[in-house]
Amino acid sequence: MASRDIKTDRTWRAIALSPTIAIFVLMSVLPVLNLLAMSVNEISWVAGHSVWKYVGDAHYGRLAADALLHKGAVNTMVFAVGGVTVQVVLGFLLAWVVSRMTRSRLIYRTIFILPILVPGILIGAIWKLMLNYDFGLLNGALEVFGVNPIDWLGTPSLALPAVIVVDIWHWTPFCFLLLLAGFESLPQDVQEAARVDGAGTWNELRFVLIPMMMPVIVVTFLFRFVTSLKVFDEIYLLTAGGPGSATEVISYTIYRTFFAQDRMGYGSAMSVAVLFGIALLIVVALSAAHRQRGST
Amino acid sequence: MADKDPGRRDVFAGAAALGALGTLSWVPRTRAQTPKVGPFTIVINNSPWFDGFRGAVEAYEKESGNKVNLDVNPFGGSLEKQRASVRARDGLFDLLIMNGLYYQEMYHGGFLTPISDIDPSFKLDPQMIRYDNTVYWDEATKTHDPKGKLMSVPVNGNIPLLLYRADLYEQNKLKVPETWDELLDNAKKLHNPPRIYGIVQRGARGSPNDISYDWWPYLYSHGGKLFRDEPKSDYTVTINSPEGKAALDFYIRMAKEAGHPQTGGLAQAQIIQNLATGRAAHALLVIAAWSQLDDPTKSAVVGKINAARVPGSAKGKPAPVLGHWLAGVPKNVPKERQQAALTFLNWFQTRDAQMRYMAAGAPPVRQDVLSDQNLWKDPKNRWMPAMAQSSDFVQLMWSVPEGAQIGDVLELRLNQAVIGELTSDKALNMIADETHAIMQRAGYKTGKIAPL
Numbered sequence: 001m002a003s004r005d006i007k008t009d010r011t012w013r014a015i016a017l018s019p020t021i022a023i024f025v026l027m028s029v030l031p032v033l034n035l036l037a038m039s040v041n042e043i044s045w046v047a048g049h050s051v052w053k054y055v056g057d058a059h060y061g062r063l064a065a066d067a068l069l070h071k072g073a074v075n076t077m078v079f080a081v082g083g084v085t086v087q088v089v090l091g092f093l094l095a096w097v098v099s100r101m102t103r104s105r106l107i108y109r110t111i112f113i114l115p116i117l118v119p120g121i122l123i124g125a126i127w128k129l130m131l132n133y134d135f136g137l138l139n140g141a142l143e144v145f146g147v148n149p150i151d152w153l154g155t156p157s158l159a160l161p162a163v164i165v166v167d168i169w170h171w172t173p174f175c176f177l178l179l180l181a182g183f184e185s186l187p188q189d190v191q192e193a194a195r196v197d198g199a200g201t202w203n204e205l206r207f208v209l210i211p212m213m214m215p216v217i218v219v220t221f222l223f224r225f226v227t228s229l230k231v232f233d234e235i236y237l238l239t240a241g242g243p244g245s246a247t248e249v250i251s252y253t254i255y256r257t258f259f260a261q262d263r264m265g266y267g268s269a270m271s272v273a274v275l276f277g278i279a280l281l282i283v284v285a286l287s288a289a290h291r292q293r294g295s296t
Numbered sequence: 297m298a299d300k301d302p303g304r305r306d307v308f309a310g311a312a313a314l315g316a317l318g319t320l321s322w323v324p325r326t327r328a329q330t331p332k333v334g335p336f337t338i339v340i341n342n343s344p345w346f347d348g349f350r351g352a353v354e355a356y357e358k359e360s361g362n363k364v365n366l367d368v369n370p371f372g373g374s375l376e377k378q379r380a381s382v383r384a385r386d387g388l389f390d391l392l393i394m395n396g397l398y399y400q401e402m403y404h405g406g407f408l409t410p411i412s413d414i415d416p417s418f419k420l421d422p423q424m425i426r427y428d429n430t431v432y433w434d435e436a437t438k439t440h441d442p443k444g445k446l447m448s449v450p451v452n453g454n455i456p457l458l459l460y461r462a463d464l465y466e467q468n469k470l471k472v473p474e475t476w477d478e479l480l481d482n483a484k485k486l487h488n489p490p491r492i493y494g495i496v497q498r499g500a501r502g503s504p505n506d507i508s509y510d511w512w513p514y515l516y517s518h519g520g521k522l523f524r525d526e527p528k529s530d531y532t533v534t535i536n537s538p539e540g541k542a543a544l545d546f547y548i549r550m551a552k553e554a555g556h557p558q559t560g561g562l563a564q565a566q567i568i569q570n571l572a573t574g575r576a577a578h579a580l581l582v583i584a585a586w587s588q589l590d591d592p593t594k595s596a597v598v599g600k601i602n603a604a605r606v607p608g609s610a611k612g613k614p615a616p617v618l619g620h621w622l623a624g625v626p627k628n629v630p631k632e633r634q635q636a637a638l639t640f641l642n643w644f645q646t647r648d649a650q651m652r653y654m655a656a657g658a659p660p661v662r663q664d665v666l667s668d669q670n671l672w673k674d675p676k677n678r679w680m681p682a683m684a685q686s687s688d689f690v691q692l693m694w695s696v697p698e699g700a701q702i703g704d705v706l707e708l709r710l711n712q713a714v715i716g717e718l719t720s721d722k723a724l725n726m727i728a729d730e731t732h733a734i735m736q737r738a739g740y741k742t743g744k745i746a747p748l
Contacts, residue, residue: 042737045383045405048627068708133558134490134566134575149490154500154561156715242501243560244712259376260504261701262401 124237348658
């Protein structure tokens, strides 16, 4: 009787899961398999039809020598690590301050989340105008203080930091929201106990709040880090990867290879390599987080 | 300048005579003459001449009663949509507006229906400019042989002109430059940054093209070429020749001595912005931007800018490049929609339609309109002589379907040279290596010359 129940349970579990599995296969596995197939072929168009020519691992072999892809990988890491670290720190501080408020918390929360509600295309337009060399608001303000105009988006050493600043402005509210939810879910009695024991604001933050918030901080960082590796819209709208290759990032390199150059085979090989690279990063980061949780 | 050249004068007289003949033979089409057809969709880019095209489409709809849908996109977005549509089983767009840098992939890929296959009676009006015969395609020889089939109808004849501040020229008693050296001299005389820059150049890494289009007239007029002999199928990459280096060095020198301090960040929009706000004394720009510069709501220099042929390395040897647009009908759309698109094109090539097109702010593509001396007299059309005088010298950048890949290489490496990330030698050698690799992969007869 018991074994029949287990069998029935398994059957129902399989039936219940099958739509999800079917959707997953259809939406994720098949596109990845298609990408893999494209990555080992050179695809051209003759008489209105695509012609696939098998090239084996030739595209993958070329990846190693692609200087632009390497530059894109380095810039992407700088962008993700630099930008997300600042976003999490700022988001944490803002969330901490707002969590201590009693009256105007709702007003500040609404104000702080405004940037994530602005569509990417508008952010591109707003910041491109603000950072414009000849007519930008920022250079206009500098001029008041007698400072010469700066080409924020056209100077190789400044372009990537300028785009990172835009990303920080755009995504800090997201970190703020997640971290505020974390602060709001902390047990109040521990904090009260710390205060009764004479812990000041700094000590409470350093020895009570940060350790208790650490899991939320790690998840927030990881979540933003992974999405940051996929940055595209800000680069596309603000710098188009330039000047030179100063703001080249992986997504933009893939986009240009696929769509501007129409090299579908090579673009697919790039995509597959990046896909596995990011997956590997996530696995490593999650295991590290898991190990850290285990050790505490 | 051109007027001193008897050869040129003969050409203009001939063009004017041809124009007069065209005018005589022209009969205005009425609503009754334009057949009633079903709705169709045009996919087009939102370039500076788009308002003119929209004006022409609205005039067509009003006159014919036919419905036209416009799918308007950024430059790169239009190409992406066109590719997706022509590669699908059933196409979404019935008329593709293709740029001179990528129409080749539509011809080579076999995505378009020859116009005579849709309607054998369709004839391209003799007054329509052929733009280096790029409207034709010989499938057997893969060339633009006029004996091949008519594949498209021109819709825009973008070529760069030298736009300059005529008021400052008058104040400073300057002569319109015919050579790059003369242009540099004039630009230096007017260079007074940040109030005004002697010249603004499209030095940005474009998406899809800025700096390569701006630099190409320098390359050609210095005697440089991308390939040794493209018409004879010799695709040996020669861009890193001493002539190519001289052209790039001069371009960079111009930027350093009389240009915008951030030339490497300037795309077409910023060039127009600088001209319109009176911050630039010169620029090479397609005439499509003219309507904005003479529009009092958008420009601080209305009536102050004039146009001339782009200079050359020697007098009388300018080398403007084609950045024109062609309209083609895809294979994978229903016959009735192909017919509807062709009905529009047939109307579009009439003189009346071209006059409306021009009135709406776009440069015409009929020779009789372009060389109409009566139109030249109107001050708002003061760009027309320069445009007409340029058409004899105009050249294609390339005709291979790998243009999108090559363009991407050029944009990056030329921009790196302008911002100082690479020397001109290294940039040109890299362009040569990467272009050679592209051509080799595509199976062309190619080669390289000794690096610089």
